[in-house]
Amino acid sequence: MGGYENGDSPAAAAWEGGVILGVDGGTTSTVCVCLPAAMPPPEAPGSVAVLSRAIAGCSNRNSVGENAALETLEQVMMQALTMANTDRSAVVAVCLSVSGVNHPSDQQRMLDWICNLFPRNAKFYVENDAVAALASGTMGKLHGCVLIAGTGSIAYGVTEDGKVARAAGAGPVLGDWGSGYGIAAQALTAVIKSHDGRGPQTNLTRDIIRKLEISSPDELIGVWHRWAYADPSWARIAALVPVVVSAAEDGDKVANTILHDAVQELAESVVAVVRRLTLCGEDGKDQFPLVLVGGVLEGNKKWDISGEVIKCISKVFPGVCPIRPEVEPAIGAALLASSHLRKESKLQNGS
Amino acid sequence: MGGYENGDSPAAAAWEGGVILGVDGGTTSTVCVCLPAAMPPPEAPGSVAVLSRAIAGCSNRNSVGENAALETLEQVMMQALTMANTDRSAVVAVCLSVSGVNHPSDQQRMLDWICNLFPRNAKFYVENDAVAALASGTMGKLHGCVLIAGTGSIAYGVTEDGKVARAAGAGPVLGDWGSGYGIAAQALTAVIKSHDGRGPQTNLTRDIIRKLEISSPDELIGVWHRWAYADPSWARIAALVPVVVSAAEDGDKVANTILHDAVQELAESVVAVVRRLTLCGEDGKDQFPLVLVGGVLEGNKKWDISGEVIKCISKVFPGVCPIRPEVEPAIGAALLASSHLRKESKLQNGS
Structure with missing residues (x-):
């Protein structure tokens, strides 16, 4: 990266209208992408021009504390700007989508902090991680529902x-029995109950x-307690999901019941x-996007969890339009900032 | 306590045949009782002669570490002996029933430790806490099943x-959805799902x-996470059970379903x-004792959880004989030591 000369590089071209930063801050890593602000609404995922992409560690304030989280966020944003051959003065909008920021007061503290890092007229948006995941499927348009089923699960x-x-x-x-954690816990419970x-x-x-490389179900409880209390690693628990899927594909009844229950949840x-948002219109038949994200919903298996989920939903709301995002959540965040920005300038121009 | 003169006091009388210690070691407290060894098998709970009873803090090695746990156990036993106006040389048998001692290797380490505290010919028994609970209902006889449903639940x-x-x-x-923790978790889940x-x-x-003195179900998740992770207090979670019972008694359908599911579990x-132990005999109709222990099974409510559990079991095994212990688990442990001792001396005498 870097090494472009001022005046004829993509970064310099982007500089003319300024840049947008999209940040996806998680517990394992934090990703920041830098996009040119002067771009038309993207038609397709391939048409998104990404100037740079930087990665840093954990920015979940619940894990590392607020100061360390903010430091990581500042660092990853500055790195993305440097990689795009520009600096903080070029920033016109930032969307931070950070896990662990749930309460309005957390959100406000984040806004108070970020506005001191960038030009006075820049715009800032702090969203929860589900919103960026939705935007990564709808290319920045805020309308519809996202279903995330990884280690945890949420519909937003x-x-x-x-x-x-x-x-x-x-x-x-x-x-949350449809989450990876929930499916794994149900599987371990089934083993214990059988035993x-x-x-x-x-x-x-x-x-x-x-x-798990153990010798008897008697050892299961110990393994579980180590995972859940001594060394909480929900991700390791959720890694049992493929075992459940394989067993179900091979016809195991108990595994099939667990997956069907998860689909239902x-x-x-x-x-x-x-239903609460009437996303399906008054007659319940309008089309609406449903963005599907997370390891549990990856659709490359014979036992197709996301396919079954969609089948269930479409019985109630036939207008459901499933989308699998082709860009990452950080780009979703950047597209969100871009779409907010367009809306605000339209309002200002009275159009 | 104390103050007896040697020769004519109950303690001194007990001294003649030696004493037995029964210890119930838990996470919140540890109780030790001292009984005379020379007593007939008790016919009724009221007939148990307790020489002394001492209380100390936590002796769960998983909570305070092995050394602190052993120190507490030694201290509470010595205190009980002093209170009974006797000393360690009078001990003929000890039964330790300590939570957190699950593995045979834990048990062996405990036995290796305790045999150095007391006379060489004394007998030592280390059992899990379910065994002492069973013995507290059967007055020391090891036969039958105990169902414990407090914060956690287990059938043994x-x-x-x-x-x-x-x-x-x-x-x-x-x-463990029949435990206090399980019932509370189901109730909180029902509130979240309704919301x-x-x-x-x-x-x-x-x-x-x-x-919970909160203002909206939105705050529930935070309260739960604080309880379950930051400051694990299963007991505080299980304290929601009476709320569920009251709601069910007032006719709430959701609360009734939760309790019926718990009964089933x-x-x-x-x-x-x-079934696994054929406690009910080959024809499934033999009588067997079922000892019921723990807050969830306390039978003074209109919605009688333990009554419903017994009803369910007796449909399968009509010979179930429910027992509510009238003595505490520490006495159960002492009675257990006493009954082991009688069995061993019968074997030695060839009778």
Whole structure:
């Protein structure tokens, strides 16, 4: 990167209208992309011009504390600007989509902080990570519902006039059984129940024991407690999902029931959001985008979880239009900033 | 306590045949009772002669570390002996029933440690806490099943020839939905689902918000996470059970479903243990004791959880004989030591 001469480089061209930063801040990593502000609304994912992309570590304030999180965010944004051969004075808008920022007061503190880093007339947007995921599927348009099912799960919807609603996302134990964590917990429960005589036999016992490299279901509880308490790693728990999917594909009844229940939970969370926001129109038949994100919804398996979820939803709302994002959430965040910016300038121009 | 003169005091009388210690070691407190060894098998709870009772803090090695746990155990035993006006040389048997001692290697380390504290010919027994709870209901006889449903839940059974089986007890998330923790988690899930549109309306929303002194279900997730991760207090979570019971008694459908599901889970865990151990005899109709322990099973409510559990079990095994212990687990542990001792001396005498 870098090395462009002023005047004829893409970065310098972008500089003319300024640049936009989109940040996707997560617990494992933080990604910042830099886009030219002077671009038409992208028609297709391939048409997004990305000037630079920088990566840093964790920026979840709940994990590393507020100061370290803000430091990481500043650093990754400055790095992206340098890589795009420009600097903070060129920034016209930033969208921060950071996990762990849930409360309006968190959001306000973030806005107060970021406005001191960039020119006075720049625009700033702080959104939760579900909004950037939605925008990554709708290319910046804020309308529709996103279903995220990775380690955790959440359904989040937005209407064109700015109403929002969410369902699920309460984390392990409180009903997120469609998440990777939930599916894995159900599978381990099935193994324990089979072992102690409460449940039917299942191949999950053999498969999970092999995967975890333990010798008996008796050891399962210890492994689980180590994961869940001593060294919380939800991601490692959720990594059992492929074992459940394989067992279900091979015809195991218990595994099939677990996946069907997960499908039901995920579909119900979307239906609840769509209904509350009337995303489907008054007659329930309008089209609306449903963006599908996260490891549980990756559709390259014979047992197609996302396909089944869509089937369930379309029985209630036939207008559901499933979208799998082709760009990453950081670009979603940048497109969101860009679309906010266009809307605001239209309002100013009275058009 | 104390102040007895040697020769004519109960303690001195007990001294003649030696004393037995029963210890119930838990996460919140540790209780040690001292009983005379020379006593007939007790016929009724009232007939147990307790020489002394001492209390100390936590002796769960997983909470305070092994050294602190052992120190607490030694201290509480010595205190009980002093209170009974005797000393360690009088001890003929000790039964330690300590939570957190699950693995045979933990048990062996405990035995290696305790045999250095007391006379060489004394007998030592290390059991898990479920065994002492069973013995507290059967007055020391090791036969039958115990169902514990407090914060956690477990069913544990023993046959007269020493076979054991357990079901449930895997802790939160892994299927212990009949525990106090499980019932509370289901109630919070119902409130969240009702709030985000996935579930029916329920009075639990009003009741739980009032109990937790929060203003909206949106705050629930934060409260839960604080409880479950930042400051794990399963007991505080389980304290929501009375709220669920009241709502169910007032006719709330959701609360009733949660309690019926919990009853089902608890009954299934007992049925699994009884079946594996054939406690009900070959024809399934033999009588067997079922000891019921823990806050969830306290039977003074209109909505009688333990009554419903017994009803469920007796449909499968009509010979179930429910017992509510009238003595505490520490006495159960002491009675257990006493009954082991009688068995061993019978074997030695060839009778």
